[in-house]
Amino acid sequence: xxxxxxxxxxxxxxxxxxxxxxxxxxxxxxxxxxxxxxxxxxxxxxxxxxxxxxxxxxxxxxxxxxxxxxxxxxxxxxxxxxxxxxxxxxxxxxxxxxxxxxxxxxxxxxxx
Amino acid sequence: xxxxxxxxxxxxxxxxxxxxxxxxxxxxxxxxxxxxxxxxxxxxxxxxxxxxxxxxxxxxxxxxxxxxxxxxxxxxxxxxxxxxxxxxxxxxxxxxxxxxxxxxxxxxxxxxxx
Numbered sequence: 001x002x003x004x005x006x007x008x009x010x011x012x013x014x015x016x017x018x019x020x021x022x023x024x025x026x027x028x029x030x031x032x033x034x035x036x037x038x039x040x041x042x043x044x045x046x047x048x049x050x051x052x053x054x055x056x057x058x059x060x061x062x063x064x065x066x067x068x069x070x071x072x073x074x075x076x077x078x079x080x081x082x083x084x085x086x087x088x089x090x091x092x093x094x095x096x097x098x099x100x101x102x103x104x105x106x107x108x109x110x111x112x
Numbered sequence: 113x114x115x116x117x118x119x120x121x122x123x124x125x126x127x128x129x130x131x132x133x134x135x136x137x138x139x140x141x142x143x144x145x146x147x148x149x150x151x152x153x154x155x156x157x158x159x160x161x162x163x164x165x166x167x168x169x170x171x172x173x174x175x176x177x178x179x180x181x182x183x184x185x186x187x188x189x190x191x192x193x194x195x196x197x198x199x200x201x202x203x204x205x206x207x208x209x210x211x212x213x214x215x216x217x218x219x220x221x222x223x224x225x226x
Contacts (some may be wrong), residue, residue: 004154004179043219044203046216085155085157093210097167097211098145098167098207100145101157102154
């Protein structure tokens, strides 16, 4: 079983649509959670951290359910510029280590 | 304040050659992380270094791969005797401390082995 699992998509949605991505993680020792965005052949960029209380940044809302080991990202009013791959990421601090574990990503294509 | 700088952006090596990938962390950052992204796969952790120390190399292949972060100069990821399967994008990230969440990545080095 993968440590972080995501639906690879692609999700093809019209501009203005609301789209939701889900992610599950297997390691209950995971301590921090993030969504990153990766454009084609570029570096991943931090989109937002994810907290149990839920957090919102403009059109983006992230939610964490520790009991179910489940993370979600909601994008409202999709823009063409939102087209990218969205990576679900968990962090584990073990001993001296500091490791991010990435899902393989969910591809979003926003169309006119 | 420049971001994480990686060079070269693209590197082509013949099978059996050595590849050296460089990463200069952001100013004031003493923690460096290397990740590899194989085609059509997610990023995989390779190694975590602080100045002059390897903290966690649990993601490094057992052979041919090594990493260092000297007191002066960039971090180096070295791949000896490259094979076609080493072709990938190699990303470096840095942080000012271990506790910082969500660190920033450099633009990566795309290694192609021919």
